Amino acid sequence: MLRTPMLGRNHAKTSGFSILAKQVWGALRSHRLRPERLCSQVPCAQRRNNALHPLWKGPASKPGGSRQSPINIRWRDSVYDPGLPPLRVSYDAAACRYAWNTGYLFQVEFDDAIEGAGISGGPLENHYRLKQFHFHWGAVNEWGSEHTVEDRVYPAELGSHHEALQTLVDVLPEIKHKDARVALGPFEPSCLLPTCRDYWTYPGSLTTPPLTESVTWIIQKKPIEVAANQLAAFRTLLFTALGEEEKTMVNNYRPLQPLMNRKLRASFQATEGGTGS
Numbered sequence: 001m002l003r004t005p006m007l008g009r010n011h012a013k014t015s016g017f018s019i020l021a022k023q024v025w026g027a028l029r030s031h032r033l034r035p036e037r038l039c040s041q042v043p044c045a046q047r048r049n050n051a052l053h054p055l056w057k058g059p060a061s062k063p064g065g066s067r068q069s070p071i072n073i074r075w076r077d078s079v080y081d082p083g084l085p086p087l088r089v090s091y092d093a094a095a096c097r098y099a100w101n102t103g104y105l106f107q108v109e110f111d112d113a114i115e116g117a118g119i120s121g122g123p124l125e126n127h128y129r130l131k132q133f134h135f136h137w138g139a140v141n142e143w144g145s146e147h148t149v150e151d152r153v154y155p156a157e158l159g160s161h162h163e164a165l166q167t168l169v170d171v172l173p174e175i176k177h178k179d180a181r182v183a184l185g186p187f188e189p190s191c192l193l194p195t196c197r198d199y200w201t202y203p204g205s206l207t208t209p210p211l212t213e214s215v216t217w218i219i220q221k222k223p224i225e226v227a228a229n230q231l232a233a234f235r236t237l238l239f240t241a242l243g244e245e246e247k248t249m250v251n252n253y254r255p256l257q258p259l260m261n262r263k264l265r266a267s268f269q270a271t272e273g274g275t276g277s
């Protein structure tokens, strides 16, 4: 899955707004995990990643809490909450600042000092301004998303529509190496969102260290469509800085975490096979 969480900051709390992407061209869409790959342990990540990224080697990478992310979203764990209001999303294209290679993923930064633009409604008690959004993807189209739906993993995870996505894909060659950044003109991120605004929500955490348990996750039910060549462009980025031995930026997602005692709410009534995947 191309999943693009859009993170909005509001005091110490974060809203993680996430969209799964499916591949449009070619036979592969979402891929059902075999039961043996559906695990929440680090060794699973090690199997899917041939080497653990340095990000996961420090003390801050040790989870300790009871509301970690990502999770596998299952219909049987999900409860329709008719009290969930629709999301209100309004972003400001002028607030877009730059795109950069963080050495772990590709991220687009916004000026969050701009009043008004952001996300509210849904499960959110406050208004959240958009600070950044970023992408996770796999080495191949069979996996890549952080969240999964009904054991289905998508080639990437992000928030976006593929024509708009092309604007971002076009700057990737300029930020091939770690810490490279490129200024980005006005960019309206809501054009990356699916038209259908059905979503799941649950209390979770950041999926990178320090794994802080302060995120209200909102996962769009409908995946967005991404072309195979756009996915391929993401895989031309590097984890490594200029002059270092090149390591391709792939499999930059955290393995699944257990739901534990959490409530997973849906803004829509479940229908058989209605995941849109």
Ligand SMILES: [Zn+2]
Binding pocket: 005, 134, 136, 207
């Ligand atoms: Zn993320």
